[in-house]
Amino acid sequence: MTTLRIQLLGTPQVYVDGEVTALDRRKSLAILAYLAVTGRVLGRDSLAALFWPDSDQTRARMSLRRALSSLNQMIGHHHIQASQDAVELVASPALHVDVAEFHRLCADRDAAASLQQAIALYHGDFMAGFSLTDAPDFDIWQSQQSEQLHMLLLRALQRLAQLQQAAGDHAGMADTARRWVE
Structure with a gap:
């Protein structure tokens, strides 16, 4: 397979x-x-x-x-x-979708390692640079997905910064906060 x-x-x-x-x-x-x-x-x-x-x-x-x-x-x-x-x-062990993995990792809000992995998966906006001019409802869906995923990224960054602060990882927290405001 x-x-x-x-x-x-x-x-x-x-x-x-x-x-x-x-x-x-x-x-x-x-x-x-x-x-x-x-x-x-x-x-x-x-x-x-x-x-x-x-x-x-x-x-x-x-x-x-x-x-x-x-x-x-x-x-x-x-x-x-x-x-x-x-x-x-078809969902199978041979199928890997970064969006699904991103959601899964972001759901583990109390594990800094999971949030760091989720943030590392986020290479840019959802389907960056892609559009279908003759399928406007798809473009609307794509835009909504992009907004939702970006908000999820911001929440993951915020939560990771909180976890890093609680753990005394001030350098990590500063890096995370910097990415958050970018």
């Missing part, structure tokens, strides 16, 4: 078995990101409408089918499960 690592904090990157994989379509990357972050089964019709809002349902579903086929060729057929009506990114 191939490993799939999806990096969405900062410039989006997809790694298959440790190698950067360039997806041949921007919408393929957007679909992969959407599936990875939502983490649930999504209806084909809703995905088609989200990514091809100006197309009729038949054309939009055909475009989605092509994008999913392209994705499967690039990342391996076992990562995406699709039926006639639904699509999902």
Whole structure:
């Protein structure tokens, strides 16, 4: 089974078995990101409408089918499960999504090491430099995700500074506070 690592904090990157994989379509990357972050089964019709809002349902579903086929060729057929009506990114030990890891690490608010790892994962805003001009609802979702993740980063930095202060790590606290105000 191939490993799939999806990096969405900062410039989006997809790694298959440790190698950067360039997806041949921007919408393929957007679909992969959407599936990875939502983490649930999504209806084909809703995905088609989200990514091809100006197309009729038949054309939009055909475009989605092509994008999913392209994705499967690039990342391996076992990562995406699709039926006639639904699509999902299959959770497995071979799948690593930095956003999910960031959330998991930030949830451990009393462990400085976890917060430091979370902060280190944050390479920049969510999907920095990426947009789909012909899918405005996706762009809105992307912007909302970016804001939420940035707020989570700020809370992690604040909490880490508190933990460092309580532990007497004034140098670490100063570094964390500096990053917080940047």
